Amino acid sequence: MKKGEATRRRIVAQAADLLNTQGYRSTPVSEIMRVTGLRKGGIYRHFKSRTTLTLEAFEYAVARMRDRFLRAAEGPTTATERLLAFLGVFREASQDEALHGGCPIINLAVESDDADPKLRAAARKAMTQFVGVFEQTIARGIRQGEFPEGDAGARARVIVATLEGGLLLGNLYKDRAPIDAVLEHLGRYVRNGFQ
C-alpha cells in the first residue's frame, strides 16, 4: 500500500468515528483537521469534496456494522436463532466501537433528511439493506414453516424501527435501560412468531 493510500484510509477511519459522534453534516472541517492532525490541504488532496469524505466515512461505518451481522449469522441455523443472534449484536452496543455514537445509518438519516439529497440517498440505500437482512431471514422462516404466514417486510420494519429507537434513547441518556427493554421485547416478539 502506497503512503497516499494509507493516509487516505486513516482519514476515512478517523472521520468515521468523529462524524458518527459529532454529526455527519454539522462537524466543522477544523475538527477533522484536529483528529487527523492534517491541514485542510492535506485532507482535500485525498477527497474531491467534504461530501465525498462524508460518504466514505459513512460507508466505512456501515461496513463495520455489516461485519458484526455477518459474524452473528455464521453460527445459527434456524431463522429464529439467526434473528436472536442479530439482536445480540445490539446487546453490547454502548461498548462496541461499530455503534459508538449510535447507528450510523439513522444518524445520517436524521441529519441529511430534508437537507441533503446525496447523503439521504446513501442513508436510504444502507437502511434498505439493513431491513433486508431481517426481512430475508423472516421470509425464510415463513417458507420453512418456522414462523406463521405474514408480511415479512412489515415485521422487519418493526424490528429495525424498535432497535433504532432503542439505540437512540440509550445514546441520548448514556444508559442501557432502553436498549435492554427493546431487546427483551423483540426477543419475545421473535420467539412468539410475531404474534
Next chain:
Amino acid sequence: MKKGEATRRRIVAQAADLLNTQGYRSTPVSEIMRVTGLRKGGIYRHFKSRTTLTLEAFEYAVARMRDRFLRAAEGPTTATERLLAFLGVFREASQDEALHGGCPIINLAVESDDADPKLRAAARKAMTQFVGVFEQTIARGIRQGEFPEGDAGARARVIVATLEGGLLLGNLYKDRAPIDAVLEHLGRYVRNGFQ
C-alpha cells in the same frame, strides 16, 4: 403584544419548522435569515445567541407536539383507550405540521448527542417527559388492574423507542409503511396487556 414581541414569536415559529427539517445545529444562520426575511442583526436583536434561538425553536416544536397528546388524552377513560389515542397522534404524522421533519426531540437528540451538552440536556428533559406520559398511563392501568403487573417504565420505553424508530424510517423514505407497521404492532402490544 408589542411589535418586538410579535417579531420574536414569528422568528421562533419559522425557525422551529426550518430547524426540525434542515437540522437544529447544521442549518446556517443565512437560512434562518432567508425564511424570516430578516438580516442577521434583526434576528440577534431578539436572541442572545444561536443556541438561545435553537432552544426556543425546539421548545416551541415540543409544545406543539405536547398539545396533540393533551388533546388525545381528553376523551378516553381507560388506560388502554388513552394509550391507543396517543398512538393515534402518529397515524397522520406525515400530514401533521407538529411532526413534519420528524419528532423534534429525537432530531435534536441525534444532532446534539455528543456534540452539544446544552442542547442534549434540553432533548433529554423533553424525552423524559414524553416517556413519562406513557409511563404514567401504563402505571395507572396496572394499579387499576387493567394491565398485568410489570415494569411500566420499560413498557413505556419500548413504546416510545418503537414510535421514534417508525417515524425516522417513515421520514427517511417519505413513506407511511414503517409507521403503519409499528402502529399496528404497538396497538396489539397494548391490547394484549404488553405480553
